[in-house]
Amino acid sequence: MRTSAYDIVVLPGDGTGPEVIAQGRRVLDALAETGTPKWTITEHPGGAQYYQRTGREWEPEAEAAAHAADAILLGAVGWPGVSLPNGDIAGAALVLGLRSRLDLYANVRPCRLYPGVTHRISGEYRTVWSPAKVDMVILRENTEDLYAPFHGRLARAGETELTIDSRVITRKGSERILRRAFETAQRRDRGAPEDGARRVTCVDKSNVMEGCRFFRETYDRVASDFPTIGRDYAYVDAFTQWLVRNPEHYDVVVATNMMGDIITDLASVLQGGMGFAAGGNIGDDHAMFEPVHGSAPKYAGKNQVNPFATFFAVEMMLRWLADRNSDRLLTSQADRLERAIAGVLERGSARTYDQGGTATTSDAGDRVIEALRGERR
Ligand code: IPM
Ligand code: MN
Numbered sequence: 370m371r372t373s374a375y376d377i378v379v380l381p382g383d384g385t386g387p388e389v390i391a392q393g394r395r396v397l398d399a400l401a402e403t404g405t406p407k408w409t410i411t412e413h414p415g416g417a418q419y420y421q422r423t424g425r426e427w428e429p430e431a432e433a434a435a436h437a438a439d440a441i442l443l444g445a446v447g448w449p450g451v452s453l454p455n456g457d458i459a460g461a462a463l464v465l466g467l468r469s470r471l472d473l474y475a476n477v478r479p480c481r482l483y484p485g486v487t488h489r490i491s492g493e494y495r496t497v498w499s500p501a502k503v504d505m506v507i508l509r510e511n512t513e514d515l516y517a518p519f520h521g522r523l524a525r526a527g528e529t530e531l532t533i534d535s536r537v538i539t540r541k542g543s544e545r546i547l548r549r550a551f552e553t554a555q556r557r558d559r560g561a562p563e564d565g566a567r568r569v570t571c572v573d574k575s576n577v578m579e580g581c582r583f584f585r586e587t588y589d590r591v592a593s594d595f596p597t598i599g600r601d602y603a604y605v606d607a608f609t610q611w612l613v614r615n616p617e618h619y620d621v622v623v624a625t626n627m628m629g630d631i632i633t634d635l636a637s638v639l640q641g642g643m644g645f646a647a648g649g650n651i652g653d654d655h656a657m658f659e660p661v662h663g664s665a666p667k668y669a670g671k672n673q674v675n676p677f678a679t680f681f682a683v684e685m686m687l688r689w690l691a692d693r694n695s696d697r698l699l700t701s702q703a704d705r706l707e708r709a710i711a712g713v714l715e716r717g718s719a720r721t722y723d724q725g726g727t728a729t730t731s732d733a734g735d736r737v738i739e740a741l742r743g744e745r746r
Contacts, residue, residue, distance in 0.1 A: 371694045371696060374407040374408055374409045375407075375408040375409070375439040375440065375690055375694075376408070376409055376411070376437070376438050376439045377397075377408050377409065377410045377411070377438060377439065377440050377441070377442060377686070378410075378411055378412075378413065378431075378434045378435050378438035378440075378441045378442070379394065379410055379411065379412040379413070379441075379442045379444075380412075380413055380415055380416075380427075380431070380435065380441065380442070380443045380444065380463050381412060381414070381444040382415065382416040382443060382444040382445045382446040382460060382463060382664065383416040383417050383418045383419075383444070383445060383446050383447055383448050383460060383664040383666075383669075384418075384445060384447070384448065384663075384664025384665055384666045384668075384669040385444075385445065385662075385664055385665045385668050385669050385674045385730075386416070386443075386444025386445035386446070386664055387444055388669075388670075388672060388674060388676070388730050389444060389445075389660055389674060389675075389676040389678070389679040389730065390442065390444040390679060391731075391734075392676040392679060392680070392730055392731060392733065392734035392737075393442065393676065393679040393680065393682070393683045394410065395734050395738060396680055396683060396706065396734060396737055396738060396741070397410065397683060399737075399738040399741045399742065400687075400702050400705065400706060400741060402742075403702075408439075411434060413427060413428070413430070413431035413434060413435070414427065414428075414431070415427030415428070415431050415446075415460065415462070415463050416445075416446040416447070416448070416459070416460035416463060416664075417446060417447055417448035417451040417458065417459035417460040417664075418448050418451070419460075420451060420453075420459040420460065421448065421451050421459070426453075426459060426460055426461070426462040426463065426466075427462060427463060432462070435463075435467060435471075435657075436470070436471065436655075438655075439690060440656055440657070440658065440686050440689065440690055441467065441655070441656070441657035441658070442657070442658050442659070442682065442683065442686060443463060443464065443467075443657055443658070443659040444659070444660070444664075444679075445659070445660065445662065445663045445664040445665070446458065446459075446460030446461070446463050446464055446664060447459075447460055447663060447664045448460070448664060448666060449666055464659075465516065467650070467657055468511050468512060468650050468657075469512055471652055471654075471655040471657070472512065472652045472653070472654075472655070473511055473512070473650035473651055473652040473655060473656065473657055474510065474511050474512045474542065474545055474546060474651075474652055475508055475509075475510075475511060475545075475546055475549045475649075475650075475651045475652070476508065476509040476510070476511040476626075476629060476633075476648055476649070476650055476651075477506060477507075477508055477509075477549075477553070477648065477649040477651055477685075478506070478507045478508075478509065478633045478636070478646065478647070478648045478649075478661065479505075479506045479507075479647070479681070479685070480503060480504075480505050480506070480507060480633075480636045480637065480639055480640045480646070481500075481503060481504045481505070481640055482498060482499075482500045482502070482503035482504070482639060482640050482641065483500060483640075483641075483645075483710075483711055483714045483715070484500045484711070484714065484715045485714040485715040485716065485717050486500075486640070486641035486645065486714055486724070487641065487724060487725070488638055488639065488640075488641050488642060489642060489723065489724075489725070490638070494724065494725040498616055498639060501562055501617075502562050502563075502616050502617040503562070503616045503617070503639045503640060504559065504561075504562050505561070505616070505619040505620055505621065505622055505636070506553055506557070506620075506621050506622070507621075507622045507623075507624070507629065507632065507633050507636055508546055508549060508550045508553065508621065508622070508623045508624070508629070509546075509623075509624055509625075509626060509628075509629025509630065509633060510542055510543070510546040510624070510625050510626045510629060511546075511626060511650055512542060512626070513537045513538060513539055513542045513625075513626060514536055514537060514538060514580070514625045514626035514627050515534050515535075515536050515626065515627040516626050516627065517535065517536075517537035519533075519534070519535035519537065520532070520533065520534050520535070521533045536578070536580050536627075537580075538580035538581075538583055538584055538625060540583075540587065543583065543584050543587040543588075543625075544587055544590075544591060546623060547569075547571075547584075547587055547588050547591040547592075547623060548591050548594075549651075550569045550621050550622075550623035551569055551591060551592065551594070551595040551598055551621075553621050554567045554568065554569050554595070554598045554620060554621040555567070555595065555597070555598065557620065557621070560620045561617065561618055561619055561620035562616075562617040563615070563617040563618050566599050566620070567597065567598045567599060567620055567621075568598060568599035568600070568601045568619075568620045568621070569588075569592070569595075569598055569599070569600070569601065569620070569621045569622075569623055570601040570602070570603055570608075570618075570619055570620075570621070570622045570623070571584070571585055571588040571600075571601070571602050571603070571623055571624075572603050572604075572605050572608045572622055572623065572624040572628060572629075572632060573585055573602075573603075573604065573605060573624065573625065573628070574604055574605050574606070574628070575604070576604055580625070581625070584625055585602070588600075588623070605624070605628045605631075605632070608632065609632065609635060612632065612635065612636060612639070613635075613638075613639070616636075616639050633646070633648070633661065634646075634661075637661065641723075641724065642675075642723050643660075643661060643662040643663075643678065643723075644662060644674065644675030644677060644678055644721065644723045644724070645675070645677050645678055645681065646660070646661040646662065646678050646681075647659070647660055647661065647678045647679070647681035647682035647684075647685055648660075648661050648682070648685075649682075649685045649686070649689060651689065656686070656689050658682040658683070658685050658686040658689070659682055660676075660678030660679045660681075660682050661678060662674070662675075662678055672729045672730045672731055673721065673722055673729060673730060674721065674722075674723075674730055675721040675722075675723050675724070675730070675733065676721075676730050676733050676734060677710065677714070677733065680706070680710050680737060681710070683706065684703050684706045684707050684710070687699055687700075687702055687703040687706065688700065688703045691703060705741060705744065706737075706741070708740075708744065709737050709740035709741045709744065710737060710740075712740050713733070713736045713737050713740050718736050719732055719733035719735075719736040719737070721733060
């Protein structure tokens with residue numbers, strides 16, 4: 370167990386990123402009131418709006434700090450109309466750049482519906498699924514596939530005639546995300562809601578694509594090292610309907626990068642929407658945690674967006690640090706935070722606009738902090 374303080378680097382980024390991150394920091398401060406363990410937090414600007422002002426996505430010190438940090442907490446990056454000369458989103462250095470440079474190969478996105486949370490479908494707030502039916506973790510490969518930097522454009526006489534995005538699926542990239550998926554299934558305290566069984570669902574398009582065939586072959590090879598975990602296969606197109614129709618079937622789901630990007634946004638609807646979806650970008654030596662929702666420019670500066678995804682990202686970060694450092698005190702802090710969040714959600718005392726309520730971003734922070742302090746008393 371570590372005795373020195375954990376060094377947490379915070380990158381608030383663009384739009385609503387700084388607003389949700391401010392609440393995440395308040396919650397961390399409230400947790401720290403109970404004493405050990407301690408962390409220090411350093412915040413660095415960066416992103417598309419910073420690029421617009423300065424011509425740089427962030428400063429070299431910020432990048433160096435992120436590389437040296439024990440953990441990184443990211444808000445969101447991206448701003449309409451601001452892109453890099455090569456067409457990539459400005460601020461990509463903070464998200465895609467760190468995923469690649471720190472080799473954060475596993476994008477871990479828990480999808481769990483908490484009691485008290487509704488979902489918005491077709492403009493109405495409903496409870497379609499009971500919380501007992503939605504409890505899965507989706508792992509998305511985070512460094513290769515269509516995100517690998519092999520893109521090209523053929524322009525003759527100024528006219529684009531051909532573009533190419535190459536899909537890169539490697540043995541190393543597949544093996545390590547698949548292994549992590551099986552390890553995740555082994556460690557979870559409950560299996561799929563449907564039957565309590567532990568299973569890893571391999572989502573791919575191996576009926577068409579070579580990379581997916583290789584991913585599935587690798588899945589089978591890795592699966593043989595985990596005889597107690599059930600094997601399960603889904604073509605991605607069929608998966609989208611099964612996911613919505615029978616979310617209770619899923620325990621751990623694993624996919625390549627691009628398909629994982631798409632299915633995790635879809636899955637977020639099952640947990641109440643993007644306002645609740647948190648992700649961890651996890652490697653062997655580094656990790657970065659973030660709300661998945663993005664910078665939401667329309668809501669920026671309004672103190673209106675849902676900060677729960679950030680609270681869950683903070684909880685994931687504390688758990689990752691705790692596991693890595695065998696720090697039981699930090700685990701109990703993460704447990705406290707989860708109980709506080711779950712209590713507020715169940716009481717419905719901080720419903721933001723996306724839940725049909727009127728609570729502001731900072732109201733939600735207030736409620737979670739009160740819950741933390743109330744528990745302490
Ligand atoms: C995500 C986002 C990013 C991605 C964007 C911002 C580049 O959509 O984290 O899911 O495509 O991975
Ligand atoms: Mn995405």
